[in-house]
Amino acid sequence: MDSIHPLRPIAVIEPEALLHFQPDQATATARFLSLCGPQSALHTWPIPAAGPDQQPLASHSLWWGPADAEQVLxxxxxxxxxxxxxxxxLQCDLLARLNSGAQTLAAGSAVLFVHLLNPWGAAWLRRCDQDGIDLNRNFIDFGRALPDNPGYEALRNALLSRSDSLRGQVLARYRQCHGDAAYQIAISGGQYTDPQGPFHGGRRASTARSMLDQLVERYQLSRRRLAVIDLHxxxxxxxxxxxxxxxxxxxAGLATALAWYGDAVTRAEDGSSSSVPxxxxxDFYWQALMPPGSCFVTLEFGTFSTAQLFEVILADHRLHRAAPLTPALLTHPVKLALRAHFYPQTRQWQQLALFRTRQVTQLALDGLSGQTETP
Structure with a gap:
């Protein structure tokens, strides 16, 4: 049964909220920074890589709320x-609503925004970072042997082949023999042998991981109750x-998530999610440091089919293996297809994403402040 949450009206999405959807990394960053305000607790985290116009790139963190907040979104x-x-x-929408008073926080609560954990990928329209690392596969113990993914090794040559027919035949045969879940894990579960391939977890901690370590220390996050929402x-x-x-x-983390978000929670572990293990x-990084009464969730906004997702990602990796990294690459059909898959430009999709983020954000804030009611 769903947890019963206090009724909080969520307004129809205002036209001006759609202005938060900017065309590229530079304008998206500029909009976020414009909402931070001159007195805000903003910190810049430069990375050792440049954007298409040779502009310096950085992630940004912003603390909104009292410095001694006991609970943090x-x-x-x-x-x-x-x-x-x-x-x-979606972050800009929440920040604008906090600034205007449309979104309020309970006493003792704060919000920490981490804007563009991978700014290089945002600038160059890639999922991986400047070192080819998929950040969402990078949180392992690099002091131990790297994990194996024999399914990826079996499919690697086909995945990166320029022959559509060969790739299709090999993937279809693997899927038929091993099942859909094993097929998805082989491709996207994470691999640590092929830096130029998709879903590469890296061979060392990423730049972003080092930044998170510093953020956790700066704000003593392991000592505060946390609701972490990672937007995908x-x-x-x-x-x-x-x-x-x-x-x-x-x-305890799963119990907290179920109490806050109810039966809307899905899990790769039990097969209820669109994702696979x-x-x-x-997630595992945050789980290790969270105190009781906290949880981490991924808020994943769907677009098109999983088959298309794999195809645009694989096409992007094939493109980058063959072509030099130049600004002209951003107008290549492969890049336009990848951008369209992960960033739909329709008003309907944007409105749906805004509405749902406001809803889930409020559930998280209610959970943190103890306003979630259970029967």
């Missing part, structure tokens, strides 16, 4: 680069924001 965007274009807009796009039903929870079965997720 952490909202992250751009874990997967290009997906951050939508995630930035590209997987699941069109326009729907799926609340994916990877806290293990029987854990993966290695090295960002």
């Amino acid at each position: 952490v909202m992250l965007s751009g874990t997967h680069g290009v997906e951050g274009l939508a995630g930035s807009a 796009t590209g997987l699941g039903a069109y326009g729907y924001g799926e609340i994916i929870c990877d806290h293990p079965g029987g854990s 993966k290695t090295g997720l960002l």
Whole structure:
């Protein structure tokens, strides 16, 4: 049975809220910074890589609320680069609503925005970072042997082949022999052997991971109750924001997620999610540091089919293996297809994403402040 939450009206999406959806990383960053205000607790985290116009790139963090807040909503965007274009807009909407008073916080609550965890991927329309690392596979113990993914090794040559017929035959045969879940895990579960391939978890901690370590220390996050929402796009039903929870079965984190978000919570572990089990997720990093009464969820906004998701990602990796990194690459049909998959430009999709984010954000804030009611 769903938890019963206090009724809080969510307004029809105002036309001006759609202005948060900006065309590229530079304008998305500019809009976010314009909403921060001169006195805000903003911090810039430069990365050692440049954008298409040779502009310096950086992530940004913003603390909104009292410095001694006991409970904190952490909202992250751009874990997967290009997906951050939508995630930035959703963060801007919350920040604008906080500034205007349309969104309020309970006493003792604050919000920490982490804007574009992977700014290079957002700038160059890639999911990986400047080192080819998929940040959402990077959170493993690099002091131990790297995880194996034999399914990826079996499919690697076909995945990166320029022959559509060969790729289609090999993938179809693997899927038929091993099943859909094993097929998805082989491709997207995470691999640590092929830096130029998709879903590569890296061979060392990423720049973003180091930044998060510093953020956690700066704000003493392991000592505060946390509701972490990581914004993603590209997987699941069109326009729907799926609340994916990877806290293990029987854990306090899962119990917290179910209490706050009710039966809308889905889990890769039990097969109820559009996602499948993966290695090295960002979730695991936060789970390890969270105090009781906290939880991490991925808010995943669906766009088009999983088959299309795999195709645009694989096409992007094939393109980058063959072509130099130049600004002209951003207008290549492969890039336009990838951008369209992860950042739909229709008003309907944008309105759906805004509405759902406001709804889930309020559920998280209610949960943190103890306003969630259970029967």
